[in-house]
Amino acid sequence: MQELGNRWTGKWINPLLRKELRQRMRSGRTILALSLYLFVIGAVAFVYMYVNVQGQTLILQPARTAELFTFLSYLQLALVSFVTPGIASGVISGERERQTLSVLLTTPLSPITIIFTKFISSISFLLLLIIMTLPLYSIVFLFGGVLPSQVLAVFGLQVVTLGAIAGISIFFSTLLRRTGWSTVFSYATVAILFMGFAIFGYLFDSVGLHSADESVWMHLAGICYALDPIYMQAGIETNLGLLSPSFNQSIVSSVFDVVNSHSLSGKESWLFFLAVYILIGVILLLISAWRLRPGSLTMVRKRVIRWMAH
């Protein structure tokens, strides 16, 4: 039976992935992190409901549930974006530092296999994390106001975001010798994605207000906002009717304004976001695989020298 299982998994799971998953799941940290995460999300949900339900009947308060869902989904987005670089920014530089890379590279596993396996194994933990919170959200469904398909749409965005962040982190991990630097650059990039784009969007908007051709600036601002997972998630949640002006908190309503003025809830923005993030992730992973091949640096150096000589 076990042999049959091995043969089956052997087809789908390459040896490196099996080893990585085994190592990851074996270390106590993984289990600890998962439990801690579930506990935090669970506690937040219960406290929120407890506070809101007090003195009232426990029945349907769709607006409140939508609010809770939005809050939890942002908590999850933040957590996932924060944890991904920590896991992925050491996958190749760590092998270099531990001096296991050269042996790995002399096996028949190709650089592409190695890089994509590292990618899968680093996001697997986060995917597991996201999937494990699904039952928790079912409590939210119980109260009504949120549909399972809505949850899936938001989670889809988060999966694409974390995939791109993992791709970026693995890229730095392959390019830079030290995990320390790779981690720094990965977090810096995440900061640009989350805050940099928002700031640029805001700047373009402000310039647009005082400019003759406002629409060009508005368009640029729209592109920036559409590449920011924070606003994009707000876009989806607006589209799903989760986010509405009825949230009369200033941050939420200002985000809502941006979403509306740049039509981030539309399909185009959503597809634009998906295309760019998936493309960035895939391209960076391919470059990483190429970089693992012997002589890649020499080749770049030669090209640069030839180009400079021109």
Add this chain to the structure above:
Amino acid sequence: MIRVENLSKRYGKMTAVHSLNFDVRKGTVFGFVGENGAGKTTTLSILSTLMLPTSGRAYINGMEVTTEPGLVRRQIGFLPDEFGVYDDLSVREYLAFYGTAYGVEPALIDKRAAELLHLVNLEDRSEVLVNSLSRGMKQRLGLARSLMHDPPVLILDEPASGLDPRSRIEMREIIKGLREQGKTVLISSHILPELADMCDEIGIIQRGTLVACASVEVVNARVSGKRHFLLEVMSEGHRLAELLSRKSKVTEILKVDENKVEFIFAGSEADQVELIHELAMGGFQLKTFQELGGSLEELFLRLTAEEDAKAELIPKMA
């Protein structure tokens, strides 16, 4: 089985390996000797497809290492000079991982892992975590790992470094055993005597150039019994040198000045006692009679530098 043709590698302006040529026949052990920084690791990395040469070619079992690296990787078992192991894996899982990575039949993996652990004397550690092994054990485990896919060629970069004397002897025995199984082994070391015992052929590399290449019998014949001595006297160094040069057991006078003479002596210990006695009787005031460590490589190199020896020793480099 392994053929290297005009192999060169430059790091920027530094030439680490310069136009290397050698051949390793199937089923033989080739010892690659050179001091630190001579270019051993660079050469072996190129042969293991980890690095591209600046120029030249290298073939493993007829396959070129730069154009067919994928095929070459299946032919070789590679043990780097320094390597680490993964955390959170047991010794058995560690071997199984590399076995599956090479596409070894799942049914065969456990069996082979057990055999190899027996070979390297770690069978009682199969369930221990790899990162808890000592350095020497890791080195032996590394050798077992490089054999998991039963490759015809082994490339071992200083496999004995970090081992205690007993483990060095064991490692040597294992490698002899591998030769008996018909494996072709390329092994590097910075110590010639360590290799002389298990190799069929020895190549000496110095600053990236192969300066000598000979079968181990020739090396042994050249070097055996020859020792490097220093004699210090109060005076009359030149007369002493002249007397020594007439002795049949003194094969070469290396350095002479008023107070000291260095020479190569091919006699036994009894001959040595007799020589001292003779010198004392001859009226020399001996201050020291000392055997200089002088590396075997140095001695060997000097011996191969003799004109007649060169023709005999390096025919295949032409």
